[in-house]
Amino acid sequence: xxxxxxxxxxxxxxxxxxxxxxxxxxxxxxxxxxxxxxxxxxxxxxxxxxxxxxxxxxxxxxxxxxxxxxxxxxxxxxxxxxxxxxxxxxxxxxxxxxxxxxxxxxxxxxxxxxxxxxxxxxxxxxxxxxxxxxxxxxxxxxxxxxxxxxxxxxxxxxxxxxxxxxxxxxxxxxxxxxxxxxxxxxxxxxxxxxxxxxxxxxxxxxxxxxxxxxxxxxxxxxxxxxxxxxxxxxxxxxxxxxxxxxxxxxxxxxxxxxxxxxxxxxxxx
Ligand SMILES: Nc1ncnc2c1ncn2[C@@H]1O[C@H](COP(=O)(O)OP(=O)(O)OP(=O)(O)O)[C@@H](O)[C@H]1O
Ligand SMILES: [Mg+2]
Numbered sequence: 001x002x003x004x005x006x007x008x009x010x011x012x013x014x015x016x017x018x019x020x021x022x023x024x025x026x027x028x029x030x031x032x033x034x035x036x037x038x039x040x041x042x043x044x045x046x047x048x049x050x051x052x053x054x055x056x057x058x059x060x061x062x063x064x065x066x067x068x069x070x071x072x073x074x075x076x077x078x079x080x081x082x083x084x085x086x087x088x089x090x091x092x093x094x095x096x097x098x099x100x101x102x103x104x105x106x107x108x109x110x111x112x113x114x115x116x117x118x119x120x121x122x123x124x125x126x127x128x129x130x131x132x133x134x135x136x137x138x139x140x141x142x143x144x145x146x147x148x149x150x151x152x153x154x155x156x157x158x159x160x161x162x163x164x165x166x167x168x169x170x171x172x173x174x175x176x177x178x179x180x181x182x183x184x185x186x187x188x189x190x191x192x193x194x195x196x197x198x199x200x201x202x203x204x205x206x207x208x209x210x211x212x213x214x215x216x217x218x219x220x221x222x223x224x225x226x227x228x229x230x231x232x233x234x235x236x237x238x239x240x241x242x243x244x245x246x247x248x249x250x251x252x253x254x255x256x257x258x259x260x261x262x263x264x265x266x267x268x269x
């Protein structure tokens with residue numbers, strides 16, 4: 001399938017800032033791809049995410065979605081329908097007085113059918129376990145609940161590409177499981193996702209990982225390859241899965257360990 005999402009030599013400088021937010025990043029995504037973007041604090045992940053969804057316009061280079069450019073105001077409307085963004089700070093996203101109204105907001109912009117709106121909102125509430133909070137004020141939710149609501153907001157709109165910025169921050173194991181199921185379902189439906197984080201464990205099943213350092217894309221490859229180079233990954237400010245970290249400290253170089261079960265079986269040999 002033809003790539004539908006292209007970053008062509010994309011750079012961005014924040015006005016008045018001396019440091020470059022993002023510097024000459026190239027990327028080509030085919031439909032149904034799961035890309036992990038990894039990097040330390042301040043490496044440019046959130047800036048890149050905002051460029052990918054059209055919220056920031058590249059200072060140089062271009063971001064193309066189905067051939068439409070985010071630099072062109074008339075084409076942005078189309079791009080906003082194809083690319084959904086889940087922000088690192090969920091509060092930035094909320095516009096309505098209740099959880100239910102919040103999920104309905106985007107759907108109402110797409111359809112006039114009250115039955116479709118009701119069904120879609122119901123689906124979003126149950127999929128993310130938010131039914132009991134349907135009448136709550138989004139701003140009064142806990143950090144993890146806000147995160148789930150911001151995912152529901154975007155999920156119900158079924159964009160071709162979902163961008164999630166540090167999605168597991170503040171989530172308990174149950175909520176994390178929901179998110180894991182969420183992206184597996186996305187994949188099954190041929191939707192694409194870019195997941196921005198500093199934790200390699202979160203993107204182990206990604207098709208590809210891109211590492212950011214000081215605004216630049218410094219490495220691209222499958223996540224398994226990054227696991228096998230723990231020292232370099234640490235130097236880039238990437239958090240390794242705890243079991244990989246433990247195996248490395250114990251001097252276990254092979255096989256590469258990704259979880260506790262693998263670590264136990266290696267140590268018992
Ligand atoms: N609004 C802004 N104005 C000026 N500089 C900014 C702004 N937002 C970010 N930056 C700078 O751009 C660089 C990249 O920041 P960004 O937020 O993209 O990093 P990040 O990888 O998402 O970090 P974190 O892991 O902490 O979320 C940093 O040097 C940061 O200080
Ligand atoms: Mg960030």
